[in-house]
Amino acid sequence: MDLTLSPSEEEFREEVRTWLQENHPGPEPEGAGLDEVMQFRREWQLKLHGAGWAGISWPKEYGGRGATMIEQAIFAAEATRQEAPAPANVLGLAMGGPVVIAHGTDEQKARYLEPILTGEEIWCQGFSEPESGSDLASLKTRAVKDGDEWVVTGQKVWTTFAQYAKWCMLVARTDPDAPKHQGLTYFLMDMEQDAVQTRPLVQITGEGEFNEVFFEEARVPDANVVGGVGNGWAVAITTLMNERAGLAFGAISQIQNALGRLSKLAQETPSNGGTAADDPYFRQRIAQLHIEVETMRLNAYRGLTKTMQSGIPGPEGSLGKWQWADINQDLTELALEIEGAYSTLARGSEHAVAGGAWQYSFLRSRANSIEGGTTDILKNIIAERVLGLPRLR
Amino acid sequence: MYFDLTDEQQAIKQTAHDFLASRFKSERLREIAASDSGFDESGWKEMAELGWAGLALPEEWGGQGLGIVDLAVLFEELGYVCAPSPLLSNTIAGLALAFAGSDAQKERWLAPLALGELRGAPALIDAGVLAEPNKFALAAGSNGDGTVLSGEKTLVMDAASADFFLVATADGHRHVVEKGAEGVTVVPEESIDPTRRLSSVRLEDVRVAAENTLPGGTEDYWPVFQRACVALAAESTGLAQRSLEMSVSYAKDRQQFGRPIGAYQAVSHRCAQMLLETENSRSAVYGAAWAADAEPESLPLAASMAKAYASDAGWRVPDAAIQVHGGIGFTWEHDLHFFLKRGRANAATFGDAKWHRERVADAVLAGATAPADD
Numbered sequence: 001m002d003l004t005l006s007p008s009e010e011e012f013r014e015e016v017r018t019w020l021q022e023n024h025p026g027p028e029p030e031g032a033g034l035d036e037v038m039q040f041r042r043e044w045q046l047k048l049h050g051a052g053w054a055g056i057s058w059p060k061e062y063g064g065r066g067a068t069m070i071e072q073a074i075f076a077a078e079a080t081r082q083e084a085p086a087p088a089n090v091l092g093l094a095m096g097g098p099v100v101i102a103h104g105t106d107e108q109k110a111r112y113l114e115p116i117l118t119g120e121e122i123w124c125q126g127f128s129e130p131e132s133g134s135d136l137a138s139l140k141t142r143a144v145k146d147g148d149e150w151v152v153t154g155q156k157v158w159t160t161f162a163q164y165a166k167w168c169m170l171v172a173r174t175d176p177d178a179p180k181h182q183g184l185t186y187f188l189m190d191m192e193q194d195a196v197q198t199r200p201l202v203q204i205t206g207e208g209e210f211n212e213v214f215f216e217e218a219r220v221p222d223a224n225v226v227g228g229v230g231n232g233w234a235v236a237i238t239t240l241m242n243e244r245a246g247l248a249f250g251a252i253s254q255i256q257n258a259l260g261r262l263s264k265l266a267q268e269t270p271s272n273g274g275t276a277a278d279d280p281y282f283r284q285r286i287a288q289l290h291i292e293v294e295t296m297r298l299n300a301y302r303g304l305t306k307t308m309q310s311g312i313p314g315p316e317g318s319l320g321k322w323q324w325a326d327i328n329q330d331l332t333e334l335a336l337e338i339e340g341a342y343s344t345l346a347r348g349s350e351h352a353v354a355g356g357a358w359q360y361s362f363l364r365s366r367a368n369s370i371e372g373g374t375t376d377i378l379k380n381i382i383a384e385r386v387l388g389l390p391r392l393r
Numbered sequence: 394m395y396f397d398l399t400d401e402q403q404a405i406k407q408t409a410h411d412f413l414a415s416r417f418k419s420e421r422l423r424e425i426a427a428s429d430s431g432f433d434e435s436g437w438k439e440m441a442e443l444g445w446a447g448l449a450l451p452e453e454w455g456g457q458g459l460g461i462v463d464l465a466v467l468f469e470e471l472g473y474v475c476a477p478s479p480l481l482s483n484t485i486a487g488l489a490l491a492f493a494g495s496d497a498q499k500e501r502w503l504a505p506l507a508l509g510e511l512r513g514a515p516a517l518i519d520a521g522v523l524a525e526p527n528k529f530a531l532a533a534g535s536n537g538d539g540t541v542l543s544g545e546k547t548l549v550m551d552a553a554s555a556d557f558f559l560v561a562t563a564d565g566h567r568h569v570v571e572k573g574a575e576g577v578t579v580v581p582e583e584s585i586d587p588t589r590r591l592s593s594v595r596l597e598d599v600r601v602a603a604e605n606t607l608p609g610g611t612e613d614y615w616p617v618f619q620r621a622c623v624a625l626a627a628e629s630t631g632l633a634q635r636s637l638e639m640s641v642s643y644a645k646d647r648q649q650f651g652r653p654i655g656a657y658q659a660v661s662h663r664c665a666q667m668l669l670e671t672e673n674s675r676s677a678v679y680g681a682a683w684a685a686d687a688e689p690e691s692l693p694l695a696a697s698m699a700k701a702y703a704s705d706a707g708w709r710v711p712d713a714a715i716q717v718h719g720g721i722g723f724t725w726e727h728d729l730h731f732f733l734k735r736g737r738a739n740a741a742t743f744g745d746a747k748w749h750r751e752r753v754a755d756a757v758l759a760g761a762t763a764p765a766d767d
Contacts (some may be wrong), residue, residue, distance in 0.1 A: 001402070001462055002395045003683050009394065070394050263758055283754035284747065290757045291677070291698045291750070298676035301396040309397075319669055376658075382668060383661035387641045390656040 003301065005074070012071050016053075016078045023047055028085050034208070038088055038122075038164055045087035045119035054117045055093055062101055062113050069304055073249040080253035091160065092116035092123035096169055103186070103227035103235050112167070112188070124165035126156040126189065126213060127236060134377045136171075137180045137233060141215065143172035143187065150174070150225075152189065152218045158371070162198040162211035165191045170220070171232045184232030188224040195219065205363045248300045248317070251324050255293050255331065258361070262286065262335055265354065269338050276338045285334050289327060296323050315385040318378040325368035325375055332362040396679070402466050405459075409470035412443065417474040419728050425477045426587040426731065432554040433477055441509025445480060449620075450487045454499045455507035461620055461685035465627035465678055472631025472707075475731045477588040479512055479551035481624060486513030486559050488617045489567060493609020502557065502569055514555035516546035516570070516594050524548065526618055526744045527611055531596075533562035538603040540568060542596045548742075552579045552592035560596070565611035568601045575599070586738040588731055619696035620685055622743050626699040627678045629707025629739045632732045633671040636714035639729065640664055643718055660717060667713050670706040677702045694756045701749035708736030 005013060025044050028037050048054045057072050058064020067075065087093060097116045100108050115121035132139040141154025152172055162168070168189040175183035189196070195218035200208030227235035266277040266286060276282045300320055307313045335358040336343035347356035369375040383389040398406065416436055425433045440446065449464040450456025457463075464484070471478065483506060490503040490513070505511040519530040534541040542560060549558065552572070559567045570577060576599040584591040641664055644655030654660045681695035711732040715722035722729050740746065 001397065001399065001679065001683050002687070003680065004687070005394055259757075267758065277758050280751075283758070284750050287701070287750035287753035287757065290753055291702050292673070294680070294695075294698050295673035295677050295702060298396070298680045299672060301394065302676055302679075305394070305396045316672075319672060323669065323673075376662075379662040379665040380658070382665040383655070383658075387661075387664055387668060389641060389644055389661045389664060390653050392652075392656045392658065392661075 005070070009070055009074065012067075013074050013078060016075050017082075019051060019053070020078060020082045020084055023051070024082060024084055027083070038161075041085055041088035042119045044085050045089060048087055049117050049119070054087060054119075055097055058097055058101060058113075058117075062097070062109060063117050064097075069308055073300075073304060076248075076250035077253040080250045080257065083257065088119045088164075089116055089122050091125055091169075092119075092121070092167075095125060096123040096167065099169065099186075099226060099235060099238055102238055103231075107223065108188075108226065115166075121166035122161055122164045123167045123169065124159050124162045124191070124211075124213075126159060126168045126170040128158045129155060130157050134374055136236070137184070139171060139173060139184070141170070141172045142176070143174050143185060143220070145174075148222045150185075150187065150220045150222070152187070152215045152220060154215050156213040156215075157201065157210075159198070159211045159213045160209060162191065162213050163200065167191065168196075168213070171236050174229055174232075178230070181233045182230060184236070185229045186226045186232040186235040187220045188226060189215075189218060189220050190224075193218055204366065205360060248303075248320050248324075252293065252297050252300060255296075255324070255327055258328070258331055259286075259289060259293060261354075262289070262331060262338075265335055265358070266338050269340075269353075271338075282334070282338060285330075285337075289331055289334065292323070292327050292330075296320060296327065299323070315381055318373070318381045318386075321373060322369075322375050322378045322382075325365075328365045328368045332358060332365045336362055398462075398466065402463060405463055406466045406470060408443070409467050410473070412439070413470055413474045413476055417476050422475065422477065422588065422728070422731065430553040431477060431587065431590040432479065432551070434554075436476075436478065437509065437512075437554070440478065440480060446483060446509035447487065447507025449484065450503065450507040451491055454491070455504040456487070456491075460682075461623055462679065462682040464620070464624055465682040468624045468627035469631040469634070469675075469678070472628035472633075472735070473635045475588055475632060475635075475728075475735050479514065479554045481589075481621075481628070482514040482550040482555065483509075483512050484624060485515050485617065485621045486557075488620055489515065489559050489614065490607070492617050493567065493607045493613040495608050497604065498569070498607060511556045512551070512554055513557050513559060513569075514549055514551050515567075516549045516552075516558040516560045518546060518548045520545040520547040520593055526748070527614055529561040529563050531560070531562045533564050533566060533568070533606075536600055540601040540603075540606055542568065542570070542599045542601060545593055545595050547582070547591075547593040549579075549592050549594050550589060552594060553581065553590060558594060559607070560594075560601075561614075565614075567607045567609075567614070569605040569607070570596070570599055570601060584738065586731075586734040588735060589738060615693070616689070618743065619681075619692050622696045622700040622749075623678060623681045623685060625739050625743055626674070626696075626703035626707075627682070629703040629736055630671065630674040630678050632708075632736045632739070633667070633674055633703075633706050633710035636711040636729065636732050637664065637667045637671050640667060640714040640717040647719075654717075663713055663717060667710045670710055674699075674703045674706040694753065697744075697749040697752040697756075700744060701746045701753065704740040704746040704749070707739050708733060711736050 052065050055064040056067040056075050060066040100112050129139050143150040143152045168191050170187045170189040171184050173183050174185040195216045197214045198211045201210045201212055202208050266282055267275050269276040271279050303316055339353045342353050345352035346359045384391055444457045447456030448459050452458035487506050506513050518524040522530045531544040557569050557571045560570050561567050576597040578595040580593045582591045644660050645653050647654050677699040681699035684692045684695040715729050721727050
């Protein structure tokens with residue numbers, strides 16, 4: 001057992017740290033619209049790519065850095081610790097590229113990978129549908145063969161960055177007669193056609209981070225099938241595994257940052273003649289959050305050790321995502337409790353505490369137990385695949 | 394970075410697992426729990442032969458010289474069977490002698506203790522006084538060169554099988570007091586956990602020769618206390634692990650409404666929660682155990698995090714297990730109540746979750762970061 005970094009890993013961290021300090025573009029433009037933010041992120045991604053930090057998990061032969069899992073973890077943790085912005089093409093880098101690398105043809109690799117890395121082509125993910133959320137395999141969007149093309153009709157939802165995307169990782173039903181997991185195919189759909197329409201979905205924060213996407217006989221060539229017709233489910237699962245493995249360490253750093261801000265909030269909020277940081281009730285809650293974040297961090301290291309030994313992330317990753325959602329929600333709830341009556345004021349209000357940042361975080365974090373696998377579904381996965389309990393279905 | 398047991402530690406785990414499974418089957422556990430003293434002499438001898446009495450004690454004084462990670466491995470397995478054994482109290486007494494004793498005291502007390510020939514138990518908490526780690530009320534009266542002790546220590550573990558006590562006094566010292574010394578009376582209490590007995594130790598004008606007072610002061614006992622917390626937290630993790638396994642196996646077997654109850658989400662999600670708490674507890678324990686061996690400056694915070702988490706998980710998981718089992722889980726006949734009781738006792742021993750969280754709050758609100766992260 002050794003929880004320290006090796007000298008070469010330390011060296012890597014130093015390199016990451018120094019590069020980020022020297023190249024960090026500062027915070028995203030405040031009060032800017034999403035268009036401006038995306039432009040800012042595109043520029044940042046180009047800079048990352050120029051220095052070889054975009055796609056650090058990708059093999060070198062595909063333009064990545066070929067970093068070890070520990071190095072990926074170090075990079076994610078360090079970038080988040082320094083509050084570096086996200087690159088523009090998050091989904092392309094974390095999911096699209098790895099899927100093309102794992103399942104794509106040589107032609108597909110040559111065509112798609114480079115523009116993902118540069119951020120020139122943004123990617124989005126077309127999985128969920130209005131009637132197929134957790135039960136993803138029940139999805140209804142149809143793809144019908146027409147010569148050497150497929151004609152796609154249906155609707156996707158919760159599609160992040162669809163309005164900026166050139167490519168959509170689309171799972172559609174190609175064989176309605178096959179059992180539901182077997183009739184699916186994974187396509188790369190060109191979003192730049194009239195038969196594809198996107199509409200922003202306004203969420204409870206008032207923002208439109210997500211979209212609905214409508215396909216009305218949209219066209220996708222045979223050449224854009226990934227992993228073979230009928231193999232969509234297996235290909236999609238790879239994507240989801242990549243999403244979870246890549247997120248953990250950045251997410252932990254992000255919570256550590258938030259915990260730091262929470263402690264500061266407690267220390268600056270008057271309470272009973274002292275501050276909230278003197279109040280035994282708040283002290284207990286803050287301590288408990290620190291303990292849980294630390295257990296999450298250590299779990300992630302244990303998981304990483306295991307993954308490095310076995311080569312594939314196990315279903316235990318579901319524990320981390322569940323825990324992350326719980327902690328993030330608790331944390332923002334506690335911030336509002338510390339603010340007391342002032343927690344009723346939101347962004348834009350003169351007397352809002354910390355500019356209303358916690359009110360926003362509280363609302364945004366409601367999605368944490370829904371997005372990327374609901375906590376309820378994660379518990380099913382854990383029960384069935386980790387504990388071996390019988391399936392209800 | 395490698396967060397897993399080494400091959401040697403896996404071997405310790407396997408040996409402990411196999412030995413304890415055969416030694417503490419349910420019937421034997423119940424016999425010991427129902428016995429007068431609660432002490433299993435033959436089991437102790439076998440554990441001593443395996444080197445467990447001195448597992449994490451210095452080789453120089455007869456111990457195995459292994460680390461706290463190894464100790465945690467052993468205690469997790471002890472918890473897994475809810476082992477009735479004075480190994481915990483004995484280990485803490487040994488660590489106290491190792492950290493705060495003179496060479497002469499180590500030779501006289503630690504060496505036989507590490508071999509399992511003599512058993513020691515800490516006598517810390519003053520009867521009738523609010524129990525707080527490392528804060529004691531008993532006055533050390535002077536008696537020529539030595540000390541005289543009059544008072545009552547309580548919540549003393551394994552007094553029935555102990556040969557000597559390490560009695561804590563208000564001045565921060567500990568004194569070796571033999572159980573048979575004049576003025577010492579042991580009064581068994583009714584502890585909720587029949588597999589780890591608690592007693593009061595009454596001291597009436599007990600004379601302690603100068604050579605039996607350990608030279609170390611309060612500061613020397615914090616590292617002992619932190620290691621004790623890790624061992625106890627490891628034991629609680631083992632209790633949780635076993636309770637989880639019993640529940641999963643029962644939920645696969647037990648049929649209601651024509652299905653195994655584990656197919657119902659009310660049950661399966663409860664089991665998932667039990668797994669989460671058990672794994673978190675394990676991570677916190679091994680993180681702290683590793684700190685004890687490799688990064689002692691981060692041990693105080695890590696030990697408090699581990700003890701706080703395992704204090705909760707160590708009884709909540711067995712408690713959830715009783716719910717999964719339904720009526721049978723509430724019967725004396727089922728073993729789960731032993732796990733619940735031990736978990737509850739562990740939660741309140743060596744600082745409860747609230748006490749340790751306050752230590753964590755102190756550290757993090759003063760600007761300290763999580764251990765080993767920066």
